[in-house]
Structures are given as C-alpha cells and as structure tokens.
Amino acid sequence: MRQRKLVGLFGALAIVLAACSGSNATTAPSTAPSTGASTAPSTAPSTAPSSEASMAPSAAAYPTANVQILFWTKEGDPSLAYVKQLAADYTKLHANVTFTVVNKDVEKLRTDFQASSLAGNAPDLLWTVSDHVGPFTAASLIEDLTGKLDTSIYVPNTISAVTAGGKLWGVPISNGNQLMTYWNKSIAGPTIPADSDALAAAAKTYTDAAAGKYGLVFNQTESFWLAPFLGGYGGSVFAADGVTPTLNTDAMKSALTLLHNWKFTDKITPPEADYNGADGLFKAGKAAFIINGDWAMPDYVKALGDNLGVAPIPKLVGGDVPKPYTAGSFFMVASSVADNADKQAVIMDFMSWATSKDQQVNMVKVLQRLPANAAALADPIVTGNPLLAGAAQAVQAGVPQPTNLQMRCVFDAMTAGVRDLFAKAASDPATIAASMQKQADAGVAPGGACASS
Numbered sequence: 001m002r003q004r005k006l007v008g009l010f011g012a013l014a015i016v017l018a019a020c021s022g023s024n025a026t027t028a029p030s031t032a033p034s035t036g037a038s039t040a041p042s043t044a045p046s047t048a049p050s051s052e053a054s055m056a057p058s059a060a061a062y063p064t065a066n067v068q069i070l071f072w073t074k075e076g077d078p079s080l081a082y083v084k085q086l087a088a089d090y091t092k093l094h095a096n097v098t099f100t101v102v103n104k105d106v107e108k109l110r111t112d113f114q115a116s117s118l119a120g121n122a123p124d125l126l127w128t129v130s131d132h133v134g135p136f137t138a139a140s141l142i143e144d145l146t147g148k149l150d151t152s153i154y155v156p157n158t159i160s161a162v163t164a165g166g167k168l169w170g171v172p173i174s175n176g177n178q179l180m181t182y183w184n185k186s187i188a189g190p191t192i193p194a195d196s197d198a199l200a201a202a203a204k205t206y207t208d209a210a211a212g213k214y215g216l217v218f219n220q221t222e223s224f225w226l227a228p229f230l231g232g233y234g235g236s237v238f239a240a241d242g243v244t245p246t247l248n249t250d251a252m253k254s255a256l257t258l259l260h261n262w263k264f265t266d267k268i269t270p271p272e273a274d275y276n277g278a279d280g281l282f283k284a285g286k287a288a289f290i291i292n293g294d295w296a297m298p299d300y301v302k303a304l305g306d307n308l309g310v311a312p313i314p315k316l317v318g319g320d321v322p323k324p325y326t327a328g329s330f331f332m333v334a335s336s337v338a339d340n341a342d343k344q345a346v347i348m349d350f351m352s353w354a355t356s357k358d359q360q361v362n363m364v365k366v367l368q369r370l371p372a373n374a375a376a377l378a379d380p381i382v383t384g385n386p387l388l389a390g391a392a393q394a395v396q397a398g399v400p401q402p403t404n405l406q407m408r409c410v411f412d413a414m415t416a417g418v419r420d421l422f423a424k425a426a427s428d429p430a431t432i433a434a435s436m437q438k439q440a441d442a443g444v445a446p447g448g449a450c451a452s453s
Contacts, residue, residue: 069099074104113334157396172372174363200261217290361381
C-alpha cells in the first residue's frame with residue numbers, strides 16, 4: 001500500500017477561499033493513503049505568518065542567555081516559508097533566541113533523527129507526524145510532555161493521536177487526513193443524502209454503467225477506506241489493550257456487507273476502482289459522489305468549482321456516523337533537551353505560542369489546514385467557509401489512527417480482505433473477516449512481522 005502525503009486543506013482551495021475569506025492557498029498531492037502518515041510537505045504560498053496576532057508576546061518566565069534551537073520540519077518549499085517565518089516572528093519577540101530550520105522528507109526525518117540521537121547530536125525540536133510516536137518512544141528519543149502544557153485548548157483527537165502508554169509525546173499543530181464525502185452538485189443537487197440508504201438510493205439514479213457513469217466511487221483496493229465503516233458500526237481494529245487485533249467481529253462483518261452490497265447488490269460503483277480510477281471519474285464529472293480524503297480537495301475545487309460539496313460520510317443505517325482515521329502534524333521534543341533548562345523553557349513557550357488561537361487562525365489563512373487548536377477550529381475562518389466547515393465536521397467525526405507497530409499488519413490484513421471482498425459477488429463477508437483476523441494475529445504474534453518485541 002502506498003503512503004499518504006498528509007497536506008490538509010490547501011492548494012486550489014484558494015479558488016473558493018478567495019470568494020469566502022480572501023485567503024491565499026496551496027496545492028496537494030494526488031495519491032492515496034495506506035497508513036495515514038504524512039509523507040511530504042504541502043506547497044503553501046511564499047507569504048508566511050507575520051501579523052499583529054503573531055507578534056503578541058508569550059507570557060512564560062524567560063531565559064536571558066542566548067538560546068539556539070535546531071528545528072527539523074517535514075514541511076518543504078514553499079510551505080517551509082511559513083515555518084521559517086513562524087520561527088522568525090518568535091525571535092522578534094525574544095531576541096536571545098535563534099532557530100535553524102531544516103527541511104527533511106518525513107521518512108528521512110525519522111531515520112536521520114534516530115541516527116543523530118544515537119550519535120549525540122540530535123535536533124532539539126521536530127515538526128513531524130504522529131506515526132513517529134511508536135519508533136521514537138520505543139528508543140526513548142523524544143521527551144514526555146505530560147503535564148507540561150495546557151492540553152485543554154486542543155481538539156481532543158489531536159491529543160489522543162500523540163498519546164501512548166498514558167503519556168503525551170507531542171504538541172498538535174494541524175488536524176486532518178480524514179476521509180469524507182465529496183459530491184458534484186450539478187449532478188446530485190445542493191445537499192448530501194441523510195444516511196447510507198439514502199446515499200445508495202440517490203447513487204442508483206445517477207448510475208449508467210453503459211455510459212461509464214456511477215453514483216458512488218471510492219478506492220476499492222486499500223483498507224484505509226474500510227476503517228470509517230468499521231468505526232461507524234461500533235468496531236475497532238484493536239482490543240482494549242491496544243495491540244490485540246479485533247477484526248473478526250459483527251461490526252467488521254456489517255462494514256464488509258455494506259460495501260459488498262454497494263458494489264454487487266445496489267450496483268452503484270464501478271466494476272473496478274483503485275485510487276486513481278475513482279479520483280479520475282469524479283474529476284471528469286462521471287461520478288456523483290466520491291469518498292476521499294481532505295488532501296483531494298484542491299484538485300476537486302479546480303475540477304468542479306462552485307459545484308463541489310463536502311461533508312462527513314452519511315450516517316449508517318443500523319449504526320452511527322462513520323469514523324474515519326485522522327492524523328496531523330505535531331511538534332516533538334528531543335529527549336536531550338531535558339538536560340538544558342534554557343532550551344526546555346524556550347521550546348515549551350514556543351510550542352504554546354505557535355499553537356495559540358491567533359497563530360492557528362493565521363495558519364489556516366496561509367496553509368489552509370484545519371487547526372488543532374479548538375478555538376481556532378471554531379473561528380469564522382473555518383466555519384464561514386462551506387468547504388472547510390464540511391471538512392471540519394468530518395475530522396471531528398473521526399478517531400486518531402493507531403500509531404503502534406501492530407497497525408502495519410492490521411492494515412495489511414484488512415487490505416487483503418478488502419481486495420477479496422470486491423473481487424467477486426460470491427465473496428462472503430464472514431469468511432473474509434475471519435481471514436483478516438488470522439492474518440493479523442500471525443503478524444503480531446512473537447516472531448511475526450509486527451511483533452512488539
């Protein structure tokens with residue numbers, strides 16, 4: 001499975017935001033997720049966050065000695081300019097603090113941070129992804145931030161995403177990567193169907209397979225698209241211990257049955273559809289609805305303009321609102337910082353300042369990403385824009401994607417099952433759920449590919 005480049009809501013979204021809020025915007029990648037991990041930067045405008053809000057002084061008692069912070073970020077050009085300006089604006093408030101900001105691709109950041117930590121020359125601060133919590137905590141490379149900041153200001157799911165073993169390992173910056181429903185208003189009208197039955201009924205009326213037109217499209221080849229429906233039926237991929245796979249459940253069978261029916265009973269989806277196939281049909285105006293991630297919004301704005309609608313996946317009849325996996329961007333602090341009181345004070349103050357409401361609202365303006373700060377998420381810059389507001393509703397319905405080592409084998413087992421499910425009408429959801437469980441159990445067992453030790 002391919003890795004998702006988490007970028008949030010930016011890029012061609014400027015087409016809409018120009019009318020709604022006058023913001024600048026950026027562009028997003030076009031490949032699908034397999035783990036929800038953020039693998040590359042967004043392409044944000046070259047202007048960065050200098051504003052009156054960004055210059056409000058931070059309140060913490062402050063070191064007077066000169067402090068130099070080595071700061072690695074996954075953000076590349078041109079969104080790297082935002083990170084550099086954020087650091088520069090903080091230096092304007094505290095002249096004794098300087099940042100050296102270095103961009104590294106997200107996987108390079110992970111491997112280089114591990115190597116530099118072992119060599120004793122790690123960077124002080126990271127802007128990275130929640131997927132790194134597992135490997136970094138396993139090697140004791142990042143600092144436990146429990147009790148060191150006010151977590152109440154953040155969207156709860158963003159805190160959960162970087163909490164492991166009852167401890168907090170990061171500070172949330174952005175919130176997203178969720179699957180949601182997009183629809184073409186010129187085909188399906190101004191509002192989304194109320195529930196899964198209504199969605200299927202509407203999609204039937206827009207399907208003309210002979211003409212290559214379909215009511216609903218989505219990626220039928222990866223398990224990331226199964227997760228929301230599992231959650232909507234009350235299921236989870238792990239037991240309460242967070243490591244034991246729980247795939248052979250009634251919730252999983254219900255989720256598989258729904259998706260199987262959409263294809264083989266309702267006949268509202270294409271005979272085959274990988275990520276690019278589904279995406280291409282929707283952008284070409286040959287699909288009324290698509291289930292896809294927040295990263296696709298810029299391309300869909302370009303393709304559909306004012307005809308684009310965005311909302312959470314409709315409520316499941318017999319279940320709840322689907323619960324897509326969510327992820328985001330996060331600050332993490334090298335464990336070596338704990339040995340330097342001045343750096344510790346500066347970094348804690350910087351992270352709190354950078355994720356304050358004013359700074360987060362400005363991030364939305366510049367990068368068009370949903371903020372992790374709850375007050376910023378409720379700000380008119382989000383709620384006043386129909387696309388961002390729909391995406392915000394979708395991300396708040398989601399659950400943090402597990403970041404533990406066992407998740408890799410769970411994804412693999414689910415993906416194999418999804419591909420079997422869509423291969424033929426005779427596929428049996430109960431048999432597939434049992435097969436998923438068997439494969440996942442083998443992966444997490446001692447000696448398995450995803451064993452914890």
